[in-house]
Amino acid sequence: MMENRRVLSIIFDLDNTLIDTAGAGRVAIQKVCEVLKSTSVPESHITDICELFLQKLFHGTFDPSEGRTINEVRIHQWYEALQEVLGTDPDLAMASSCYYTWKNTRLQALTLSPEIRSLLEELKKNYKLLLLTNGDAQTQRDKIEATRCEGLFSAVVVGGEHPEQKPALSIFSHCFESLGVQPHDCIMVGDSLSTDIQGGINAGVKATVWINSDGKSLPPGSVTPDYTLPSVLNLTDVLAQLT
Incomplete structure (x- = not known):
């Protein structure tokens, strides 16, 4: 059945997900x-x-x-x-x-911690990783260069270089096409309920993972992520449940 297909790709947000902006x-x-x-x-x-x-x-x-x-x-x-x-x-x-x-x-x-870098290097062996970040093109490219993280991803998509940014369906569709995967092959990992989680749900990804480092409660009327983690370092626990 379609829903039992394993995860092929992980789409990561950048700011306050992988790096402490x-x-x-x-x-x-x-x-x-x-x-x-x-x-x-x-x-x-x-x-x-x-x-x-x-x-x-x-x-x-x-x-x-x-x-x-x-x-x-x-x-x-x-x-x-x-x-x-x-x-x-x-x-x-x-x-x-x-x-x-x-x-x-x-x-x-801005740094990509050794622990997160190691996690991405391990995940890269089994999944197609994509970085999807909103923001001005120059600003985000400067961050990517400063943290030396581009080589960890199969593709990097910067919102400011496209007609629409997260949570728009168009930029997620571009990501799926870049990776050669279907939405249900992917999970979306990010700290923003309104862009990362809402965008992932709109795009039909297999699961959304909210990085809630501050331990905040879900706001009233908020979109509901499939999983909530205190850190991206806990992601392997979710992947074990999904695959």
């Missing part, structure tokens, strides 16, 4: 705070500036068709954060310094 972000913000302490910015305003940038980062949108690069957009977000908190027009060079300090520190802090 949130943790690296905290390190990067702390570094920016240290840099700002050596400037004319009042120390009492520094935390507010960084928090306002993070709000703009998480709630802003980026459209490459508008003609601006992601670097230009992020520098402008730092500029706005400085401007809104200080009440004056800041030096553009200060906004640029904040951005590149944040960007470079975050990339340096």
